[in-house]
Amino acid sequence: MKDAEDRKPQSDQARSVFRAPAAASVAPVVEGESSTTSEFALPEGLAAPRAGGGESETTSEFALPKGLGVPQTPGAETEGSAFSPPSTYSAWQPPAFTPPNGIPVVSLTKDVPWQDRMRTMLRMPVAERPALEPVHKTEDGGPAVPRVLDLTLRIGELLLAGxxxxxxxxxxxxxVCRSYGLDRCEPTVTFTLLSVTYQPSLVDDPVTASRTVRRRGTDYTRLAAVFRLVDDLSDPxxxxxxxxxxxxxxxxRRNxxxxxxxxxxxxxxxxxxAAAVLVGGGLLVFVTAAIGAMLGDRLAxxxxxxxxxxxxxxxxxxMPPAALGVAITATHVDVNASAVITGGLFALLPGRALVAGxxxxxxxxxxxxxxxLLEVMYFFVGIVTGVLVVLYFGVKVGAQLNPDTAMGISERPLLQIIASMLLSLTFAVLLQQERSTVLLVTLNGGVAWSVYGAMHYxxxxxxxxxxxxxxxxVGLFGQLxxxxxFASALPYTTAAIGPLLPGSATYFGLLSIAxxxxxxxxxxxxxxxxxxxxxxxxxxxxxxxxxxxxxxPGGVAAGRRAAKRTRGF
Structure with missing residues (x-):
């Protein structure tokens, strides 16, 4: 600043207020004589030495006196952002920021299934997720973020479609994201859209990728293989x-x-x-229901x-199971025709989609x-439409279909348990389950019907x-x-609920409406x-x-934080 002031043009008015005018120069003091001095003159011995030149220099009244300047040390920090901490600030800083309640402690070990570990992290807000031990996969400079996100979306697509x-x-x-070092990521799943966002830090731009699920297929063998892949990826x-x-x-995908x-x-x-026998059918009903369901499957x-x-x-x-049931009734064969139609409905009811919804x-x-649930409703309406069309024409041609037979289902415990196990077995085959899981889900279905029969009958x-x-x-055993x-619970639960599906109530409701x-x-x-x-x-x-x-293993219950909401009265 002093140099800047020195470059200004000199003028008579530009002078310090604490200096005497140039015309009022102080005469030298002669010993023994009194001399008149200006009241603004500095006492003797306190005059600041002037630079070469006889004329007084103009200085800023905000300039620091000589000798009071702050010495500049070599390597001093340059001027930065007003929000950056000073170089002398030595307090410990977390990787991002500390939430108001502190960083929670997560005591999940690798012995816990990855579903519980990741679900625990997902149920926390982003600001409260702790940074666990690093499990980064070290490759040549690390994998590219877009490729990791693409792999994540492809795995999520197979799981959602399954x-x-x-x-x-x-x-x-x-x-998957965390196994390759992408800790600050947010996956989002809807019915047909998958997206994942990764933000390296609070000041970096996020990277987002998305994928649409076009087709859905039921293949639990593929689902189990994807779970094994994710398990290997998440294992440190x-x-x-x-x-x-x-x-x-x-x-x-090619399997x-x-x-x-x-x-x-x-x-x-x-x-x-098996479903027809479960609701009171005999041998002829067993064969007729099987033929009707196979015809319907081929038509589908x-x-x-x-x-x-x-x-x-x-x-x-x-339509085929309902048509065979109406035909048996019209020919006056002494069989339970309603069991044939009910068995066909068991093979069509979307229990898997209902449980997932x-x-x-x-x-x-x-x-x-x-x-x-809207998808389930459309499927149910489609089933209702097909059965109602056949029942309507059956009533018109004089078929004696009686809804009151719903109250006359016979109780045959041993035969019904065997039928329920056969139903779960065939349901597991339709779901394309692995052969190693078929026996377990068959036993689970038999247990489910035994519990239902003991409580209801x-x-x-x-x-x-x-x-x-x-x-x-069923859900408890399937989860265990x-x-x-370390696999999905769907192969152990979906087929086991087959004997519990409401086929009889659906059929008799449609018959009454017809x-x-x-x-x-x-x-x-x-x-x-x-x-x-x-x-x-x-x-x-x-x-x-x-x-x-x-x-x-350490005796600590798996923490699974859920959302807290106020009571909306």
């Missing part, structure tokens, strides 16, 4: 490079189904036949090959849950309460088996909806109970 719940899909996507002791992960994912087409058609027929495959939507596929598949709603994924409890208890036991094998008894039909359909919701909620509740009370 019927996995939205929360488990997000947990898998988070595990197992190094799976990005190229190896892509190679394994390509093999999973052939474990059962051929003719086996699936035969499984659909046996499923309907034909419609799918022609590109018709699934709504029409369900409509066409529901209710589970998404209970875990907070309301958009995905609404879409899945012996204990005389409500069918809704009995169904919910049996489904809760999945944790033991006979212009709308009030009675709506009562039956409301019962069917209640049973379906009891199954879905029971399965989810059993899974949550297993996670709630299951202890980790």
């Amino acid at each position: 019927g996995e719940g939205a929360e488990d899909v997000e947990a898998a996507m988070f595990a 002791e197992t190094h799976v490079s990005l190229e190896e992960a892509y190679r394994r994912l390509a093999e999973i 052939r189904h474990p059962y051929p087409g003719w086996a699936l058609t035969g499984a659909a027929g046996l499923l309907a036949a 495959w034909l419609c799918a090959g022609r590109g018709l939507p699934e709504f029409y596929q369900f409509t066409v598949a529901a 209710v589970q998404d709603g209970l875990t907070g994924f309301y958009i995905t849950a609404s879409a899945r 012996v204990g005389d409890l409500s069918p809704v309460a009995s169904t919910a208890a049996a489904a809760g036991l 088996l999945s944790r033991y094998r 006979q212009n008894n709308v009030d009675k039909g709506l009562v039956f359909l409301a019962k069917a909806v209640s049973l379906a919701m009891a199954i879905a909620i029971g399965v989810n509740l059993g899974s949550e109970i297993s996670r709630l009370f299951l202890r980790l």
Whole structure:
């Protein structure tokens, strides 16, 4: 600043207020004589020396006196942002920032399934997620972020298309990102859209990638293979490079189904036949129901090959069993024709989609849950349309179909338990499950029907309460088996709930509506909806109970924080 002031032009008015004018120069003091001095003159001995030149220099009144300047040390910090901490600030700084309640402690070890570890992280807000031990996969400079996000989306696509719940899909996507060092990522799952966002730090721009799920397929063998891949990726002791992960994912996508087409058609027929025996049918009903279900399955495959939507596929598949039941009644054969139609409905009811939809709603994924339940409603309407068309023409031609036979289902405990196990077995084949899981899910289905029969027929409890208890036991066993094998719980629960599906209530509701008894039909359909919701909620509740009370190796319960909401009165 002093140099800047020196470059200004000199003027008579530009002078310090504490200096005497140039004309009032102080005469030298002669000893013995009094001299008159200016009252602004500095005392003798305090005059500051002037630079060469006789003329007084003009200085700024804000300039620091000589000798009071701050010495500049070499290497002093340059001028930076006003928000950057000074160089002398030595307090410990966290990687991002500290939440108001502090950084929570997460005591999850690698012995815990990766689903629980990742679900625990996902249920925390981003600001409260702790940075766990680094598990980065070291490659040549590390993998590129877009490639990691692409692998994450492809794995999530296979899981979502296979019927996995939205929360488990997000947990898998988070595990894949974190295994390659992308800790600050946010996966988002809806019914048909997957997206993941990664932000390196609070000041860097986020990177977002998305993928759309176009087609859905039921193949639990592929689902189990994807879970094994995610388990290997999330294991800190197992190094799976990005190229190896892509190679394994390509093999999973190219994997052939474990059962051929003719086996699936035969499984659909046996499923309907077992369901017909479960609701009171005999040998002739067993054979007729199997033939009707196989015809419906072939017609559905034909419609799918022609590109018709699934709504029409369900409509066409529901017609042959209903037509055979009406034909048996019209020929006055002494059999339970309603069991034939009920068995065909068991093979078509979308129990898998219903359980997944209710589970998404209970875990907070309301958009995905609404879409899945809407899909279930469309499938159900398609089944209703196909059966109602056949029943309407059957009533017109004089077929004696009686809804009151719903109260006369015979109790045959041993035969019904065997039929329920056969139903679960064939359902597992239709779901393309691994052969190692078929036996376990078959036993789980037999246990489910045993519990339902003991509570409903012996204990005389409500069918809704009995169904919910049996489904809760299925969910509990399925979750325990999945944790033991570090796999998905769907292969152990979906087929086991087959004997509990509300096929009878659905059929008798439709029959009452076809006979212009709308009030009675709506009562039956409301019962069917209640049973379906009891199954879905029971399965989810059993899974949550297993996670709630299951202890980790260190004796600490797995922390799973959920959203807290105020009571909306």
